[in-house]
């Protein structure tokens with residue numbers, strides 16, 4: 001009953017999402033910031049500077065290397081794309097040297113390949129990088145400009161502003177985007193600038209005006225940074241879980257899998273925990289040179305399908321063991337669920353013993369798929385299992401709906417075997 005109850009409890013808290021029809025599952029794609037920052041030095045670093053070429057390269061990789069088919073369709077520009085001044089009509093304009101075709105050319109390039117283009121702005125006087133921001137009196141013109149260019153998503157940052165401006169500006173931009181008639185996904189950095197928690201942050205309101213929002217600080221290319229984010233999001237899960245749902249997502253920030261800071265085990269951990277959180281999956285890495293190990297984690301179909309589950313219920317941490325093992329669970333469609341066993345240990349692989357009934361699963365037999373080893377076993381709720389979790393790594397499961405234990409199993413030797421599960425004390429997964 002545990003899972004069914006969880007579903008109903010969350011459904012009772014549903015509030016309506018921003019009514020632009022977008023992002024019913026967490027958006028997926030690529031975002032420039034973490035990996036490429038504000039590198040505008042195209043004379044010395046033409047391949048890695050923020051320019052038309054970088055986004056074209058990433059679009060080529062997304063469409064030719066199997067990413068697009070898996071759902072990674074957004075190619076998102078972050079800060080430092082614009083000229084330092086608005087044009088004569090007061091409109092934002094791309095830096096003509098680095099974006100000679102302007103944003104419309106990039107939009108066309110994306111749309112021709114079945115991809116979408118995201119752009120970046122800032123609800124304040126300047127962007128964080130010191131480029132023109134969008135003060136209150138420029139909201140309408142900027143929304144119109146983005147729509148005219150054909151962009152598909154806007155990330156609106158919050159540098160160089162204050163509580164009052166943000167309180168007015170974020171809802172106004174939502175209205176202004178709607179008024180353009182173009183369906184533009186709207187990512188609000190607002191809560192991250194207000195500490196991410198009530199009473200300063202009103203998640204009911206955010207769900208009505210934004211499709212996703214950054215709640216917390218920027219991710220950096222390190223395991224330490226991933227852990228800080230994980231601790232904050234799961235430490236505040238009772239506030240954050242009801243805020244999420246189809247069309248409205250908490251955003252723990254970009255995937256750094258494929259960069260320099262994470263081992264393979266840590267990369268699996270980030271992917272698994274982002275899937276459990278129903279987080280947007282924006283990679284910030286170099287898709288031109290990504291290793292096959294990182295690629296296979298980011299392209300793991302089962303992890304992606306768990307992330308993209310249609311119910312859109314954000315998962316939670318259900319156990320913090322003294323041993324340093326933490327267990328996370330997300331309810332999924334068709335009475336299925338996902339479990340993640342995460343090790344915070346630093347010594348050696350840890351053998352964790354439990355059973356589905358100890359994790360409050362109802363009686364029955366379950367099909368369990370191991371997401372990263374691509375194996376499956378059938379597990380009765382009462383059967384003890386032992387799994388080996390690497391230091392700073394995870395084991396991730398997709399757990400099917402329970403099937404009633406079948407009678408012929410009990411009777412297969414001609415007599416009733418009530419203690420059948422004890423015949424095999426452990427299943428080693």
Ligand SMILES: *[C@@H]1O[C@H](CO)[C@@H](O)[C@H](O)[C@H]1NC(C)=O
Pocket residue numbers: 019020021177178179180181182183184
């Ligand atoms: C604007 O909002 C209305 C009402 O909420 C909605 O029906 C419509 O689809 C929205 N349009 C766009 C372009 O987001």
Ligand SMILES: *[C@@H]1O[C@H](CO)[C@@H](O)[C@H](O)[C@H]1NC(C)=O
Pocket residue numbers: 161162163164165
């Ligand atoms: C917030 O910023 C606006 C615009 O810069 C300014 O007019 C206003 O006085 C500021 N409010 C506070 C409380 O600092």
Ligand SMILES: *[C@@H]1O[C@H](CO)[C@@H](O)[C@H](O)[C@H]1NC(C)=O
Pocket residue numbers: 202203204205208
């Ligand atoms: C939060 O926002 C909702 C929807 O806009 C509103 O009805 C509610 O009163 C707000 N809650 C608080 C505590 O301000």
Ligand SMILES: *[C@@H]1O[C@H](CO)[C@@H](O)[C@H](O)[C@H]1NC(C)=O
Pocket residue numbers: 004334335401
């Ligand atoms: C899910 O579980 C509920 C309650 O046990 C049951 O009524 C329903 O038929 C199940 N749905 C599926 C798709 O298995």
Ligand SMILES: *[C@@H]1O[C@H](CO)[C@@H](O)[C@H](O)[C@H]1NC(C)=O
Pocket residue numbers: 318319358359360
């Ligand atoms: C299982 O349910 C009990 C009783 O509701 C609860 O105290 C316990 O924390 C739950 N365990 C897990 C792993 O969710």
